[in-house]
Amino acid sequence: GLCSSLCFNVSIICASTICIWVSNHYHSQPLHFQRIAGSSVSPGLQYFGQSLSSSQDLSGDSLTDIAVGSRGSVLLLRSRPVLLVKTQVTYSPSKISTESTDCKATKRNEAKVCFQVSKVTKDNIGVLQATINYTLTLDATRLRYRAHFTPNTRQLLNTVRVGLGLMCLSHPFEIPNCPEDSLSSLSNELQFSMTGLPSSSADSLSPILDPGSGQRTFFPLDFERQCGADEKCVDNLKVDFNFSRYGQRGLTCVCTVSVP
Numbered sequence: 001g002l003c004s005s006l007c008f009n010v011s012i013i014c015a016s017t018i019c020i021w022v023s024n025h026y027h028s029q030p031l032h033f034q035r036i037a038g039s040s041v042s043p044g045l046q047y048f049g050q051s052l053s054s055s056q057d058l059s060g061d062s063l064t065d066i067a068v069g070s071r072g073s074v075l076l077l078r079s080r081p082v083l084l085v086k087t088q089v090t091y092s093p094s095k096i097s098t099e100s101t102d103c104k105a106t107k108r109n110e111a112k113v114c115f116q117v118s119k120v121t122k123d124n125i126g127v128l129q130a131t132i133n134y135t136l137t138l139d140a141t142r143l144r145y146r147a148h149f150t151p152n153t154r155q156l157l158n159t160v161r162v163g164l165g166l167m168c169l170s171h172p173f174e175i176p177n178c179p180e181d182s183l184s185s186l187s188n189e190l191q192f193s194m195t196g197l198p199s200s201s202a203d204s205l206s207p208i209l210d211p212g213s214g215q216r217t218f219f220p221l222d223f224e225r226q227c228g229a230d231e232k233c234v235d236n237l238k239v240d241f242n243f244s245r246y247g248q249r250g251l252t253c254v255c256t257v258s259v260p
């Protein structure tokens with residue numbers, strides 16, 4: 001039905017399927033649309049959706065539930081709590097030193113990967129937990145990468161269990177000296193997915209990830225630049241050419257250029 005801010009609607013679209021959508025107004029385009037088939041809830045259900053009761057919390061967790069009637073039974077479909085996950089990767093040291101000239105050596109750095117988990121829904125569930133699978137890829141935009149976790153490995157896969165709040169993990173890696181490019185930063189990429197764990201305080205209801213969580217983010221790591229005491233780099237590049245000889249041999253032009 002109509003409501004002041006967001007509308008939460010349920011309807012029967014065809015036999016044994018219900019549709020749920022959220023919109024700003026009853027007649028506007030849905031912001032979210034979900035179709036639930038009776039067969040996906042429980043196999044063998046007949047006349048799933050023959051009656052509906054919505055916009056109420058029946059389980060006592062402050063999240064709206066829908067009671068759906070079918071032949072011989074009533075099912076309670078519960079809304080799940082939603083978690084927003086924000087990621088951050090910081091480095092120690094924060095920049096790659098360009099001082100060393102030993103091209104056979106490597107520099108050590110450490111990536112601190114952080115997940116800030118917060119609750120979007122206004123439920124009263126005490127403990128919410130989830131598993132996060134993540135992949136950290138060093139210098140992800142390049143074919144020939146300039147950093148690695150172990151020789152020939154620039155990708156790290158890990159799993160962590162999170163609750164509400166901040167969770168950080170550190171991963172050391174190596175940067176070989178004398179890279180082919182020490183001007184453009186390393187674009188390190190963090191990708192993750194989240195699986196909610198059943199909550200014992202909410203009758204095994206599990207949280208889901210807010211689609212607004214950035215599941216793929218780049219966190220650049222810059223090279224240090226030696227720009228003097230004021231740390232301001234000013235371009236001052238001059239090149240002199242001297243064309244000492246010019247001639248033609250057959251169809252080919254030959255010239256001698258010296259750069260002093």
Ligand SMILES: [Ca+2]
Nearest residue numbers: 057059063065
């Ligand atoms: Ca509920």
